[in-house]
Amino acid sequence: MSNSGRKSPQRAANDLTVLLRTVLGEDRFPVDVEALALEVSRNHEDPITAVKGIDIDGFEGMLRARRKKPGWQILYNTQPRYRGRERFTLAHEFGHYLLHRRPLTAEHYRNGELSDDFDFECLPLQANGWKDGEKQREEEADTFASFLLMPIDDYRNQVGSQEVTRDLLGHVTDRYGVSLLAAARKWIEFTDTRAAMVVARDGFALWGRASTRAYRSGVFIQSGMPIPDGSIMAMGSASQHTSSQRPVALPAGIWTFSRGSEPVRELTFFSDRLGLAVSLLQFDPADYRAEIEDEEPWDSYDQFVSFGQR
Structure with a gap:
């Protein structure tokens, strides 16, 4: 065509x-x-x-x-x-x-x-x-x-300004009949908060996505980057059964990006069936950080397409 x-x-x-x-x-x-x-x-x-x-x-x-x-x-x-x-x-x-x-x-x-x-x-x-x-x-x-599956206006109505939790993402996946990866990436694409999504296997990132605000403050996920010790993702699937339904607050020094490290709230899911781990990283507002202007969010999905997306 x-x-x-x-x-x-x-x-x-x-x-x-x-x-x-x-x-x-x-x-x-x-x-x-x-x-x-x-x-x-x-x-x-x-x-x-x-x-x-x-x-x-x-x-x-x-x-x-x-x-x-x-x-x-x-x-x-x-x-x-x-x-x-x-x-x-x-x-x-x-x-x-x-x-x-x-x-x-x-x-x-x-x-x-x-x-x-x-x-x-x-x-x-x-x-x-x-x-x-x-x-x-x-x-x-x-x-x-x-x-088509997750119209942006309806998705915003479901999520609003709520903190992203296991229960909220479960509601979204049930409503739209999609995978967790699809639902989480949709949120990253439209949220006006500073957040990022990391998809990993065997201790290394396969791909990632940063929200516009996060990217402009120096957050992006490189394909192949090692998952840091001390992160919820690095603890493995055993941590899923004991971790909170809400994101876990982590101090600076664990997740580090191009402009250094800062505190983060991490919500992680593990799929033994697919052999994948997925973390949503939520950051505090970046009022004290200069933002990169006129740039599109850098997406390591452009470098690696994982079969877990669909």
């Missing part, structure tokens, strides 16, 4: 949110992505005709062109380790359909079968393994899925 006149991921998701709110009202969560994709795509010559779960190791999701006539299928992994991410995967593939597909017509099937490769297969890859354009498409599909 040409980029000329194409909607942004946010606009495409917001248009569908308005439609869902009009038809279903405020009590429309979690979004039934399968029903929505089938219904909306009926207006196109190449609709989505099937949504299927499959069980294949290493497979995430796929938007697959039909081989005999114009149309598409969405395939997604149903293995237990992927549960909690299925809805996000469906929305991600639906995003590819709306934003990136080349519309199929009868001309593409002139010889009785599809003559070219139109598929979008989404795998947990490192960004430096992508071909040109793939990184942008994957980020756009993720953005579409995030805004």
Whole structure:
């Protein structure tokens, strides 16, 4: 599909949110992505005709062109380790359909079968393994899925100015039917507080995300950075059963970033199933720190894409 006149991921998701709110009202969560994709795509010559779960190791999701006539299928992994991410995967593939597909017509099937490769297969890859354009498409599909499943106005209504706790994040994941990672990253993206998210495995950060305010005060997470001793994350999953439902206050000298170290409140979750640890770091206001101006939040997700995101 040409980029000329194409909607942004946010606009495409917001248009569908308005439609869902009009038809279903405020009590429309979690979004039934399968029903929505089938219904909306009926207006196109190449609709989505099937949504299927499959069980294949290493497979995430796929938007697959039909081989005999114009149309598409969405395939997604149903293995237990992927549960909690299925809805996000469906929305991600639906995003590819709306934003990136080349519309199929009868001309593409002139010889009785599809003559070219139109598929979008989404795998947990490192960004430096992508071909040109793939990184942008994957980020756009993720953005579409995030805004479709967790509209920003509704998310803000759920969270408000409350401190982020286990119970609050549990409420968010239940309401939207998404994974903890998706719900936490959404909060980092819109909060006006100083906060950061760290995703780690085996004692090292896989990727991270800092809020705009945190980044501008010198907080960013480097892929591969060691998790510091003394942090809740470094204590391992055994600490999860005894730690508070609320963030744990830690002194300066534990989490250190480009402008030094400061006290932090850390809320950590462990997934033995995925072998991941996730920490939300919340900082005090940075009134005493000069902020970096006119910069976008630095995101080590740009350097490493973890399969735990969806």
